[in-house]
Amino acid sequence: MPERDDTSPRSAVARDRREEVLTRLHEATRDLVRASDRERIGEVVIETANDVLGLGIAVFSVVDPDDELLRPLVVSDEAAARLPGVHDLAYGPGTLPWRVFESDDANVYADIGERLPEVDDSVGTAILVSLGDHGLLAVGSSDERDLTTADVEFTRLLAANAQSALDRTEREATLREERDRITALFQNASDAMVEIRYETRDPTISAVNPAFETVFGFDAESVVGRSLYDVLVPDGDRSTAREHVELARRGSRFEREVRRQTADGPRDFLLRGVPLDDEGTPTVGYAIYTDITERTEQTRTLGRLHETTRDLVRASDPTEIARITVSAARDTLGFPINAVRLYDAESNRLRPVAVPSDTVETMGDRPIYGPGDGVVWEAFRSGEVIVVEDVSALDDGGNHDGVASAMYLPLGEYGTISIGSTEANHFDDADVQLAKVLAANASVALGRAEQERELRRRETELARQNERLDEFASVVSHDLRNPLSVARGYLDLLSGHRADSEEWDDTEAEYLDRIRTAHERIDRLIGDLLTLARQGKSVGETEVISLAAVAHSAWQTVGTAEATLSVVEDTRFRADRDRLCELFENLFRNAIGHAGADASVTVEPCEGGFAVADDGPGIPPAEREQVFERGYTTSDRGTGFGLAIVAEIVAAHGWSVSVEASESGGAQFVVRGVESVPAVDE
Structure with a gap:
């Protein structure tokens, strides 16, 4: 086979043609880089196939996300002229275009008309090239010339550049959607949010959302560009804040509870640090402040109630327990209007034993309640908490003057605690739960006090019984044993006299033995009784x-x-x-x-x-x-x-x-x- 002569005029023309095509393909690549969507990418590809590669028939198809079929997006004029229905073509699994699309390769088909009946026979040879996950490029010569290996090579290069451009636009579209979602979340979130940049030593505020402005009382213009430390972090928390900022700089998330000054005074927040990019070293992140003041305040209140429980445990008198309970309702729960009534079994009445001065000033002296006397007795009778949102609606004959809403809690079988407010519908679920905790602790304390009273009563009764037992033991030991000893002495004398006399018969001797046996049994009985009484x-x-x-x-x-x-x-x-x-x-x-x-x-x-x-x-x-x-x-x-x-x-x-x-x-x-x-x- 003769060697190839690259110096021939024909070879020189081909070489020049190749360099020209590659140069123009490079210029087309710049246009692809600037393209902002896949339709523009398709237009550049079609123009390049026509003008640079000389392939007048060109179809740029993409996968339709609605039905996942290959559909033409951009079609050359020549293709539209030869294939009038080309815009309506759709190819799915099992078809030739779909197989090439899935193969991620390029194929040349000389008999494309036979393989695809919907394609005009005049198209002749066609090149089908996969665009990766995006679609398919189909090209052919409008002058029905034979397609060369160079045509295939250039078409594949054009398709590869188009695929890169499609990948880029898809990523950019995803990023835009994500940024749009983040922006919408940022602007509409109910939690206060701060966008932070970590490009300087101190974290710098680059944006705040409307909730931040409302919660902390700052206009966005007054804080953007300033250090987060200077705007929000108190001096005593700077060291801990810097440690968590360093975590955020390294792309780590964090959570911590903080106390910050707000437009309404100090509040407690759950602070969450979220990097915008958790891979590598992010330059932007978010600080999210979720108000947890009510939760932490409830925790503090429970802690104070625990301290009250210790006072209740130490108290031994029911009246003292009642006074501790009303003080806790006022000072710990923040309910100055309250009263504790204890049940008097003799009169079958609930009698007020602890009433704060605030209650008396607001409502006057508190009455005694008995069976059927309104909501207070009902709470005691049923053992259930009763919350009345509007006291004026009550028609129970009770004295509720001065309060608009109230709740009544049973103290077990020992009484009730009434809590009132001058505002209607004042008590929320947290108020009711905390009041239940106080009532339960008071009930336990009252029960323990009653047990101690009963124990003291029994101890007193037992002491009296022991005194009587001691007296009984003394009687048994002295007043019974002394006569028994005398009787046994005379029995011994009589037995001795019998031994010296011949006038006693066997019957009399038997009687003497029975008397002795009875004495012995009495002596054992006395011993057993003393054992039971004294031990x-x-x-x-x-x-x-x-x-x-x-x-x-x-x-x-x-x-x-x-x-x-x-x-x-x-x-x-x-x-x-x-x-x-x-x-x-x-x-x-x-x-x-x-x-x-x-x-x-x-x-x-x-x-x-x-x-x-x-x-x-x-x-x-x-x-x-x-x-x-x-x-x-x-x-x-x-x-x-x-x-x-x-x-x-x-x-x-x-x-x-x-x-x-x-x-x-x-x-x-x-x-x-x-x-x-x-x-x-x-």
Whole structure:
């Protein structure tokens, strides 16, 4: 194949032609850069295809956003002449133009008329080039000349420049829309907003919205160009403000609560810093001030109510609690017109016990209310808060002179608090909620005061009962035991006389034994009564106890020669040693009394405590709850107080006791709730 001769006249013409086309394409690119919308871009592309590339047939199509079809936007005169319906053409998925559009490439079609029947056969060869996401450029020669590779190259270059221009205009349109939205938001926002530039050391105000002018009382002209610090930030907040401005300079958002001077005085705001561009280092940002004064004031009020609660907790007298409540309603909630009434059960009336001077000056002396007496009694009866926006509309016979609106809050079962205002419809939801908090705290304080009164009453009554018990114990100890001792002494003398006389018979001897037994039973009864009267449900100092040691110690004072005690296993727990020993003594006496002198008694630990079992006849299930009652006994020799003492000692330790059947069928007393103590190595 002969080498290409680039020095031939034809090659020189082609080279010159190429340079000319590239130069003119470069000039067209400048026009594309200046184009402001895609229709103008289409016009430049069509003109360039006609005048520079010599392609008279040219169609610039874009994707219609409404139906997402390719539709012609700009058409050359030659194309319109050859294709009369070209403006109405539309191509969607599956069609040849759509496939080229999606391929993001350029294709040459020599038989375009066959592929697209709606195109005139005289068009001949056509070049279809994708415009990226925007559309499609279709060109052809009006003189039906063959299209060369240079034509394809130049068309692709023109399409690429057009695509760049379309990308730019789309970005600019998006930015314009965003700026328009930001501007509309800026101008119409209810929050005060400041546009800030960060090009100097201090943030400079470049614009403010109307809400800013209203809230802070500045005209835009007086603050634009000034430092934000000088206009809004107090000296004490400069350091913190600079830290947050540095965050904004780095493109970070921030939020903080601030207090600023406004046209209406100091107000609390949530300040939000929003950079206009959060990528890189923004030069413009916004400061948005959202008024949160009501929220922060409510928080402060709740804090002051918490302090009032401490005063209410310390108060012990209902009248004192009522006075603290009306003071809090006046000083903390800002309701100087109020009154607290407490319920008097004897008269079934609500009586005013705390009335501020403001209330008396406005409304006069406050009346007593009873059943059916208007809205105050209704709030107390129903336990519901009643808010009256216009007191003049009330027709309840109550004395509401001097106020225009009011709310009535129950203090539980203890009374009410009435709060009034000289303005109609004065109370909002926040007022009602705060008043509810105060009323609830006062109700709790009144309830606690009543409990303390009841406790003091019971303590006084208990003290009197203890005095009577002491007197009873003294009578039992001295006035009963002394005659009993005398009787036992004479019984011993009589028994000795019988031993020296032969005139006594067996019947008389039996009577003497019965008298002695009765004396012994009376003595045990006196001992049990003294135990119940003087100790009851109380324990002294506790210590770590060995179950086995205490059981064996108690057995020494109770056991008989024939009876046996078996301690299966030892355990340790905390208890009052003397009272625990007393518990075992009573359980052992009960076992021997029912199982006999040769009873077999077992003591062993169990889950959560210990058990004492015997081999006697046992206790029927129906009687197991009764055995711990005072005076209950089924034995002629029993006092009926031994197991009651056991129950008292168990309760004093915080334990529980129950009766079950032992393995041998006897009785088993189980003590639970006992917390074991691990053994310590000696």
